[in-house]
Ligand SMILES: Nc1ncnc2c1ncn2[C@@H]1O[C@H](COP(=O)(O)OP(=O)(O)OP(=O)(O)O)[C@@H](O)[C@H]1O
């Protein structure tokens with residue numbers, strides 16, 4: 001009924017009060033400053049109309065102005081809503097009483113009263129007093145004015161009715177203003193509260209999303225590593241077999257050589273013939289040649305395993321939480337090398353890298369991006385075709401492009417490429433997270449990631465990364 005908000009909780013109530021106090025102080029200053037101009041102006045107007053009343057109106061002007069400005073000064077230090085209202089109420093009452101006292105001397109009564117009554121109620125309306133306060137003030141002023149007017153000799157009933165009419169219309173106008181103002185304030189307050197709550201909810205949701213995203217990125221990384229390792233285990237198996245198959249014969253060869261060396265070590269030249277016989281018997285010519293071959297093969301096998309291990313170490317970099325200075329090319333090279341190990345005969349993966357300055361980045365995460373792009377390219381070309389990754393410096397940005405000779409991307413799929421879980425691959429083959437996570441990783445690096453729409457034949461993805469100012 002009062003137009004006040006139904007607010008649950010003490011804090012909401014206090015916030016509402018503080019909000020009101022702030023507004024009312026601001027508005028009270030405007031109203032009082034307005035009154036400070038209007039009252040003297042009105043008095044001046046009457047002064048011009050009725051020169052014989054110059055002295056009383058000079059008095060009225062002085063009192064009205066003093067009341068307004070006194071209230072204005074007092075208001076600046078007020079700290080509570082109730083006192084703001086008390087000061088404004090006091091000022092209005094004082095001005096009202098002054099005018100009531102002066103009323104009987106005024107001839108142009110109705111217009112005068114109408115102007116002033118609006119002036120009285122305006123503060124009430126603007127200061128959003130409770131409706132019953134505004135009505136009470138209206139009734140009070142109406143009573144004072146009517147009594148003073150009726151008591152003064154020489155006034156007729158018609159004058160009284162006109163005055164009552166004007167006063168009542170002013171009361172209705174101001175009451176309407178009070179209602180409207182109150183409601184608008186409540187709406188604004190509620191909207192701001194609602195917004196605040198929504199904001200808090202959104203913030204929480206964002207936090208949860210951030211966590212989920214971090215989990216997705218790391219699980220995507222794990223799955224990429226898993227797929228790579230599945231391919232590489234075969235790749236490591238071959239050199240391991242070579243080592244395994246060579247170690248036993250090498251041991252036997254060595255035993256025979258040691259045997260022959262022992263005969264030679266006996267040192268008797270007469271036994272040279274026996275040594276030769278033994279040499280032939282042990283087939284040492286073949287054994288030495290085969291041993292060298294076995295050692296060569298083993299060395300190659302060990303080199304391959306070491307290279308795989310090195311590439312893997314570059315690829316699976318455990319990233320620290322903060323960015324580090326790193327060469328992007330190094331990661332691209334290692335990732336491509338890992339993927340290139342088990343390609344079908346008709347497929348090729350080539351690397352064309354220009355020298356780049358080191359940039360601040362999470363190298364392990366960027367490797368995830370290169371892996372996703374290259375793997376997608378390799379998936380797209382299948383048994384036959386080529387995937388090329390190139391890097392270059394373009395102004396203050398590093399540009400990495402991955403091009404393939406596959407079928408390209410259907411126009412209806414283009415808009416959905418970076419959507420999480422969007423995949424055209426069979427269940428179990430693709431999760432649809434590759435491009436989505438890559439996009440987020442590039443964004444976190446302040447870069448850009450897009451499909452080149454102008455490229456004809458196959459797909460061309462371009463990643464741009466800013467060169468860190470270090
Ligand atoms: N080079 C490309 N050529 C053709 N289509 C592509 C290419 N790269 C991506 N796509 C399309 O975009 C889809 C989404 O790719 P994305 O890497 O996000 O997921 P995915 O490869 O299907 O699965 P995941 O990478 O998680 O194993 C793919 O299913 C494929 O249809």
Ligand SMILES: [Mg+2]
Nearest residue numbers: 372376434435
């Ligand atoms: Mg993919």
